[in-house]
Amino acid sequence: MSEHDDRLLRLFAETRAAERDEEFVASVAVRIRRARLRRSITRIGTFAAFVALAVAATPYVAEGSLALAGRLVSVTPALGNTLASPAGWAGSAVIALWCFRRFRALGR
Numbered sequence: 232m233s234e235h236d237d238r239l240l241r242l243f244a245e246t247r248a249a250e251r252d253e254e255f256v257a258s259v260a261v262r263i264r265r266a267r268l269r270r271s272i273t274r275i276g277t278f279a280a281f282v283a284l285a286v287a288a289t290p291y292v293a294e295g296s297l298a299l300a301g302r303l304v305s306v307t308p309a310l311g312n313t314l315a316s317p318a319g320w321a322g323s324a325v326i327a328l329w330c331f332r333r334f335r336a337l338g339r
Contacts (some may be wrong), residue, residue, distance in 0.1 A: 313319050 314323060
């Protein structure tokens with residue numbers, strides 16, 4: 232073979248390698264696109280599952296909060312009577328002094 236033929240074969244080989252590089256880049260781009268799509272679908276599915284769970288749990292949460300509010304309403308008068316007694320006043324004063332000292336409102 233002549234020198235020109237060798238050069239021509241080398242140029243063809245480089246062209247094939249360049250095409251392989253482009254194919255590789257294209258395949259990587261497709262895989263990245265698919266991975267991003269899968270990740271987006273997973274995020275949307277997870278969010279939808281959490282929303283469905285929140286919707287399903289709403290009646291039970293509302294019922295529980297109403298029951299808790301009912302119990303607090305029944306305890307509040309007893310707590311008010313306790314705080315109105317002399318022992319309640321003394322306990323409130325001790326707690327108030329502790330809070331003032333804790334928040335450094337009173338000097339040491």
